[in-house]
Amino acid sequence: MPVGSAKRYLLLVLLLGLGWPRVGWSQEAARFLLSGTVRGARGEALPGASVAVPALNTGTAADSLGHFSLPLPAGRHQVVVAFVGYQQITRELNLTKNQRLNVALEESGNQLGEVVVEGAATLEEKLKTTQMGVEHLSIREAKLLPALFGEVDILKTLQLKPGIQSGGEGTSGLFVRGGSADQNLVLLDNALVYNPNHLFGLFSVFNSDAVQSVDLYKSGFPAQFGGRLSSVVDVKLREGDRQHYVATGGVGLISSRLTYEGPINKGKGSFIVSGRRTYFDIFTRALNKANEGKEDYSPIPDYYFYDLNAKANYTLGDKDQLFLSGYLGRDTFGFNSSGGFDFKFNWGNTIGTLRWNHVFSPKLFVNTSVSVSDYKYDLTNKLDQFSFKLGSSITDYSGRTDFEYTPNDRHVLKAGAQLTQHKFGVGRLDANSGDGRVNFGSDVSYYGLDGALYASDNFKATDKLQLEGGLRLTGFRSGSNQYGGLEPRASARYSLNDRTSLKASYALMYQYVHLVTNSGASLPTDIWYPSRLSVQPQRSQQLSSGVSFLLGQGKYLLTNEVYYKWGRNQVDFKDGAQLFVNPELDAEFIFGKSWSYGDELYLEKKTGKTTGWIGYTLAWSWRNFQPQRGTTGVNNGQDFHPNYDRRHNLTVVLLHQLNARINLTASFIYTSGSLTTLPLGRFGVQDIPGSSTGIDPRPVPIYPNRNSYQLIPYHRLDLGVVYKIGTRRNQDLTLSIYNAYNRRNAYFVFFETVKDKATDRTTGFQAKQVSLFPVIPSLTYNFRF
Amino acid sequence: MITINKSAVYILAFLALAGCGKLQNNIDVALPSYSAELVVECYLEPGQVPSLAVTTSVPYLSAALPQVPTDVTVSLTMPNGTVVPLPFKPNYAALVDTSSGQKFHSHIGRDPLVARPGDVFKLDVRDTQGRHVTSTTTMLPPVPIDSVEYKFNDKTGAERKAYFLTSFHDPPTDDDCYRLQLHKGNPAKGALLKRPEVDNSIEDRLLNGKPFVVGTTYRFLSGDTVTATLYHTDAAFFRFRQSIRDARGANGNPFAQPSAIYSNVQGGVGIFSVLSGTHITKIIK
Incomplete structure (x- = not known):
């Protein structure tokens, strides 16, 4: 608009x-x-x-x-x-x-x-709120559940909620109601997190010791949120203990954590500092040393990640409070090749937020914050005097203010403004030699200014009817390109009686920045790109409605939500697109439509010795990219499903407090198999003279259709036991068994060339299914002193 | 980016080893039907008799041997408009001979090709089933290699190896692409027909009109004879090779997006190009 x-x-x-x-x-x-x-x-x-x-x-x-x-x-x-x-x-x-x-x-x-599962609200409050399509998770809940390698991951726990898919085995990417992973607005204490993953998506950047809670909005987005199409993931850090100095931590299979927190100035404030580091590199170095000198020795590359969270708050008086929070995380990967190449690759986020909370009166308060968010990767190759560096970054400087005014018990008014300056370091390349013969560089950078004004009112019209309306006016400018739009938000709740509510919502969202990737996975080399020239903002709209029943004297809440979401200007990239350090990157985009719809059924129990939930989702996701810009589109212009489309998704999560020391947990997931693209045909090439001998035995695959093959259904049972030790029960041993019945789930399928061992000639082709994780038990020791 | 994708696979494989058991299994896959296309590979070279290989694509899980149609007629239109038929004379022995470096051709002409930079050639391939492939290509001027050089590392014995640098200057025109091959061995004994030590595809996207220095890792030993061959190619040839690389790379890499094949022929799959190359040979001492 x-x-x-x-x-x-x-x-x-x-x-x-x-x-x-x-x-x-x-x-x-x-x-x-x-x-x-x-x-x-x-x-x-x-x-x-x-x-x-x-x-x-x-x-x-x-x-x-x-x-x-x-x-x-x-x-x-x-x-x-x-x-x-x-x-x-x-x-x-x-x-x-x-x-x-x-x-x-x-x-x-x-x-x-870590004993009792909590929620944002009691089930009765969830029944009564106008907000729908929201999942709240406390870190307590995530810590109880079994986890891959014992690494508690709040994003992976969210994948157990209806309407939220994972990208693949063990990964923490979120695909919400047919949206892609880059369409999630991930916030850490109000600051944007551009890459919320470590290790190619296997772990999220959120350290469980530092996080207090996360809210994920799938629909009915409050007007204060915008900038992404599919979801809002709002992560809050803990504030630290205001009474005592406390050290907590844990030693796990692949990482250790340490947190220290305590009061500032006799409880006027508090602080928390939390760090985590993996030790893959210690194992792999030992393994390399043991294998060095052996025939076919191929060293395993060095890899580790670490992150550091810190937060402090201070109460200035009855009406003012300051919060300062920060995050620093890096993944580091490197190896030295036998040919003499020294390869290093590191990436990560740096985030900081300063927030001022001021209470004008009991009816009116304001939060004003400034934040910086930076994500970058750097890749360096060196050989003798020659070096080659490639990098990309995005840096945001943001300010926002949010007012909340409660004039009476019928209205809660919210209004605010946000302004963000982006610097998109789309590509940076440097090649040099010590003697000066090679010396060139290229830097493709853009700036963008992103602004928004919003206002909303939660209006209790009658005891039965509650409405929430909001409008968000957004604008984006990059160079001489300007875009803007109005994003209406609306939701309503009607109580049929004390036990039953009907809800509906509508939201329109714009997304002005786009993830440049053709991997289909979250890779550290992903680049963010502004709306400019021919790349217009992505847009989506979503209608959803639902009904909630409070059952069993308020112990259970049964919710059913249906949704329809449709979007335009969805982005993809040409086959073979040159995505790195390309000043003409605009020309590599292609644009299409998306639509998705589904039904989510959710039964939850939050109190008692046994708690948990059962979720079932029936969903369809579609995309269409017509022939354009010198291409045949995607899938020759025919409708296709994205690879994260799953028709059925069932999750069962159970947590049981056996006694004061022992908690038992289990989670089970069943989903339709993920979609993948397999070649239907092949041909041989022999290339120019002097390139190979005979026709190259490696066939060239032909992929006429996108995502037309479905892998086998995915299912997995994880089990966990938390056993508290120590006289004060301030330590525990957490046993996790990932994939307890050792299901060989399909990670991907490929075709292998079958050769005659005597002649080394190709005799045929065999499909192979690769699984990633078998049964993986892990033990973690946690303490609090 | 292949390096990153491979890195991810390494680490995932290591993590997977933390468990136990077999994580790769044979499965049966029922693929939908696939309609075969003509596949044409034709590299003209000044002074060489024009030839080309016409095969067909096949369903992925069909028999391994190349399918060579016998009902295909081929004609080559020369820059002066003369149409030269290339008769069907397949050298089937090259399909199984992996030692001589001889390339397979299904059709071959009679006289060596005369070609100059700027000359335009047209190819016409048709079979009796109505499949018809056409293409046009232009010979580009060769780009001379300015120099080649090497430098040894500071190791001794079998570990003492040299890297090799090839320098040339890109002309000011846009979209110039190159293929640089380094062959080890005596060219007089057919070394240039064998698999090269290094085979790089390069484009001038970021260095248009500037000098190029292309290096290798430490991989050459004292006494090695190294021949650098630099082909000046058009963007279509570069893109065809890249798309083949991407399509192959997607088979077995869960992070890669499958790529369509970008041909410069119409009506089928393949490539039609004139090789415009220069050579320099150097002995590592």
């Missing part, structure tokens, strides 16, 4: 923001506002904690910072504050004016805090 035509909508945004509250204000003038913060006993904010007055059948949930605002009539009230995994408290209040209430909840009797 051109910028000019969007201006008229700005007025509409303002009208929406100002018009609705007036209605509510006149009706609710006699009431007072109870506001405050809910924290754990260590001082950590408890997002989603419930603050309720049962006698009035009203309540609210704390936001992502633990803040809450609850309008109540004047008079005496019993206020109940609760959060699953913590001891509930009740406070008597005589409300004669606007009043603050800050509470600290004690954990419910476990030292490591």
Whole structure:
């Protein structure tokens, strides 16, 4: 949408923001506002904690910072504050004016805090909220579940929720409701994370000791989020213990972690520093040393990754609080070839955020933050005096401010603005020799400016009907290219009765930056590219609706959601596209349509000794890229499924507290086989004279159709045991068994040339199925002192 | 990028070894039907008798031997408009001879080719089933090799090896591509027909009009005779080779996106090009 035509909508945004509250204000003038913060006993904010007055059948949930605002009539009230995994408290209040209430909840009797599964809200609150298509996960939940190599990974745990697919065996990429992995907005304390993966997608960058929780929005996106089409992954770091200095950590199969946290200035603030490093390189170096000198010795390359998280917060008074958080992570890979090449490759994110929280009044507060996010990779080849360097980067400087205003118990208004400057280092190449004969470089860089204004209102129209409307005006500029658009967001909830809710939502999203990759996997060499020249913003719209039932005296919540999502200007790349250091990269893009639809069924239980969920998704994802720009499109212009399309997806997750020391967990997943492209035909080439002898025995595959072959169904059972040790139960041994029944799931299929051993002549071709991970037991020792 | 993809495969393989058991199994795959196409490979070279290989593509899991159709007629149109038929005279022995370096041809002319830079040639291939392949190509001027040189590492004995540098200057025209081959051995004894030590495809995308220095790893021993051959090729030939590399690379690499084959022939698959090369031979001492 051109910028000019969007201006008229700005007025509409303002009208929406100002018009609705007036209605509510006149009706609710006699009431007072109870506001405050809910924290754990260590001082950590408890997002989603419930603050309720049962006698009035009203309540609210704390936001992502633990803040809450609850309008109540004047008079005496019993206020109940609760959060699953913590001891509930009740406070008597005589409300004669606007009043603050800050509470600290004690954990419910476990030292490591890993016994009880918690959620953002109680099941009843999930039933009542207008927000749909959101998954909340606390780190406690992720830590309990069995994990590959014992590495707790919050993104992989999200893959167990309906509507969220993994890209492949063991990978942490998220494919949400038919969207690709680059269409997820991944935020770490409000700062954008461009590459949330270590080790080619096998592990996420989020260290479980430093993370507090993650919310993933699949639909009904709140207006404060934008910039990606498919999902919002909002990760919050822990704030640190405000009462005690505490060291926690763990020693696992492939990595170790150490975290230190404590109070600042007698509890006015707190800090947390957390680090993690793998030790593949120690094993591989030992293996290389043992094999050195043997025939056919081929050294295993050196590889390790590390990350460091830090966060501090400080309370300046009753009304102000500062937060500073940062992340630094690197993957490092290298080897020396027998031919003398020294190869080094490293990549990673650097992220920092400074946030100021100011409470103007119990009804109004604001969060203002500035952040920097940088992702880069550098690849270096050296031989004698010659060196060759290749790199790419993206750097963002962002500022945002978000207001929240609760004029009465019918409205929650939110409004804000965001501005980001991007520097896209699309490609950087340097080649040099010590004698100066080789000396050239190329640097393809662009700048972009990304801005947004938004406003939304959560409007409780009646006891049964609640509406949320929002508008987001976005714009993007790179060079002389400008794009903009209006992104309406709407959702509604209608309660048929205390146990049943109907919900619906609509969202439109624009994406102005694009991932340049043709691998179909998350690789560190992925490049981000701005909308410019012929590369227009991607756009998607999504309609979803659902019904939720509270069953079994409120112990179970059954939710069914259906969705239809459609997008245009989806990007792909020409076959053989030159993606590295190409000043004409625009010409390598091709554009198409996408659409997806499905039904997600979800049954969850969050309280009691046995908790967990069952999710089932029936879904279809489609793409179409017509012939264009000198190509035949993709799949010759015919509709095709992306490789992450899965028709059926069933997950079962069970967590059982056997006693005070032992927790048992299990997760099972079954999905339709992933799609892959296999060659249907082949031909031989013999090349020019002097290139080979005879016709090259390696056939050239012909791939007429994209993703037309389906691998065998994927299923896997993981089992876990958490056994607490020590008199204070402040240590544990966590046993994970990944792929417990040793299923040979297909990672990929290829055709191998079969040769006659006597003559070395090709006699035929055989399809081979490769599996990645057999049964993998792992033991992790965790401590807290 | 192949290096990165291979790196990922190395590490995944190492992680997989952390478990146990066989992780690769034979499976039966039922592929959809596939319609065969004519495959044409024709490299003209000044002073050589024009020849080409016409085969057909086949379903992937069919018999391994190349399919050579016998009902194909071929004609080559010379720069002056003369149409020269290339009769069907296959040298089947080359299909099984892996030692001489002789290339297989299905059709061959009679007289050596006369070609100059700028000359345009046309190829016409048709069979009795109505399949018809055509193509046009232009001979590019050869680009001289400015120099070749080598340098030894500081090791001794069998570990003492040299890298080899080939220098040339790219002309100012856009889209020049090159193929640089290094053959080891005596050219008089057919060394240039054997598999090369190094075979690089290069484009001038980032260095248009500038000097090129192309090096190798430490791989040559004292006494080796090394011949550098530099072919000046058009972008179509470069792209054909790249697409073959990408298509092959996608078979067995879970990170690679399968590539279509970019031919410069119409009506089938293949390549039609005039080789415009220069050579320099140097003995490593």
